[in-house]
Amino acid sequence: MNGKVYFSNSLSREKEEFIALEAGKAGIYSCGPTVYHDAHIGNMRHVLLADTTKRVLRVAGYDVKHVMNITDVGHLVGDGDDGEDKMEVGKAREGMDAWGVAKKYEESFFVDTKRLNVIRPDVVCHATGHIPEQIAMIKTLEEKGFTYINSDGVYFDTSKYSDYGKMAKLDIEGLEAGSRVGFNDKKNKTDFALWKFSPKDEKRDMEWDSPWGMGFPGWHIECSAMAMKYLGDSFDIHTGGMDLIPVHHSNEIAQSECASGCKPFVKYWLHNEFLNTGDIKMSKSSGEFLTIQSLIDAGYDPLAFRYLCLNTHYRKPLNFSWEIMQNIAKIYQKMKTKILALKENSDDNITLSDLAMKYDADFKSAIYNDMNISLALTTSNLILNDKILSDAEKYSLILSHDLVYGFDFENMDLEVLEIPKNIIELAEKRKAAKDNKEWESSDKYRDQILKLGYIVKDNKDGYEIIKE
Ligand code: AMP
Ligand code: ZN
Secondary structure (H helix, E strand, O other): OOOOOEEEEOOOOEEEEOOOOOOOEEEEEEOOOEOOOOOOHHHHHHHHHHHHHHHHHHHOOOEEEEEEEEEOOOOEOOOOOOOOEHHHHHHHHHOOOHHHHHHHHHHHHHHHHHHOOOOOOOEEEEHHHHHHHHHHHHHHHHHOOOEEEOOOEEEEOHHHOOOOOOOOOOOHHHHHHOOOOOHHHOOOOOOEEEEEEOOOOOOOOOOEOOOOOOEEEOHHHHHHHHHHHHHOOOEEEEEEEHHHHHHHHHHHHHHHHHHHOOOOOEEEEEEEOOEEEOOEEOOOOOOOOOOHHHHHHOOOOHHHHHHHHHOOOOOOOEEOOHHHHHHHHHHHHHHHHHHHHHHHHOOOOOOOOHHHHHHHHHHHHHHHEOOOHHHHHHHHHHHHHOOOOOHHHHHHHHHHHHHHHOOOHHHOHHHHHOOOHHHHHHHHHHHHHHHOOOHHHHHHHHHHHHHOOEEEEEEOOEEEEEEO
8 A cells, every 4th residue: 555544434533544444445335316306516525525535545555446326215305214205305396207307316416426527436326226135134134133013114123222323422312311202103213214115095106015015115224235235244434424424324334233243334434514505504405505507507617616625624514605616716727727738748757856756745645644635735736836846747746646636637638729729819819909908809809709609718817718
């Protein structure tokens, strides 16, 4: 390995050295989107946490297997196994069946992750595609005596697992004292559904036969069944947003460890803090949220949003505002322009000087220290402004850093080259007109450029041309 890597583990609440279960390999499971609505930029913050974790481990020399699920059934509106299935909410809104809703929003999710240059997980698995695995796991739990059946379905009895809520440090007694006995037909307030019965008088779009009757799986069981199928009973890393700790991840741990015979389910739990607007967590259910498309519509490159997320440590809240977005977009654009200008002096066979090696060591110690990407970006910017390093050294260093950042600077110059010569000439004429305060003439050139499908935007360094 290329160095010791440290992560903040929500299980121990401490920063710990990453020691893989199998030397040189790392298994990561990430809770994927519930595909009943567009993913918002808060969801994308989690996607970027998972992507960055994978990239950092790859740079450190690990062979990473990344698994992400698509929640296309069973995620109910209420955390207490109450309320409608979110897919039904989507169905009512869209006027198409639940399968159509799932397909539509899975597609749009991957369009957005591509815009953010996220590496597609090695395994993308659907809850609806793993019903037999989920039924098998519920049967194991039933055989081991961890379940009971009530009017609503098959439930996990959390009182049978003494470590329940260990990650969230849940005050189980407090929770129980505050709840009615027999709450929602459960024995304990924290019990959760493994299998839900279909309503008797209703045919659901998504329902399956099971040893307990027609129904559908609870939300939590899908992640345990699929994670264990693809990564084994115990694996290295599980990622998700902070909101998942008290219920979804507590339940995943309980059912997985009980099914496998109390083997530790996950070694390192990584959780991102929320993306908020005005101190309020962005959520799909509120109906008011921003998507990657909203950023594009406002004139922003999705990669500038990537920069924004990378620049805020994943354990810190990210308060999104258009003002912050605008400032970050400028910083990102400046960095991009500098890097692309180095391209023509690149040298694939460059030998790095001691100074370049020192910068690289600073970069690595930042990324390995609980993914301090903001500090890594500071190092990259120091490199770009350094007066001693050669352009070839700078370019070589930044391209290697970009394996973690994921902006794909290496292929970006094509975009610049694609801008035709006549457009550049017009932009130059516009600049000369502006410098001479010939406003009418400079507007004329701008309109001409626009008609040809390009936009010229002024910035501190002069101007930039982008495709319309
Ligand atoms: P969902 O599509 O609602 O199942 O959520 C997918 C992932 O996004 C989960 O890991 C959530 O914890 C995470 N998430 C949801 N809202 C936010 C937010 N406002 N900020 C950061 N992460 C979030
Ligand atoms: Zn999950």
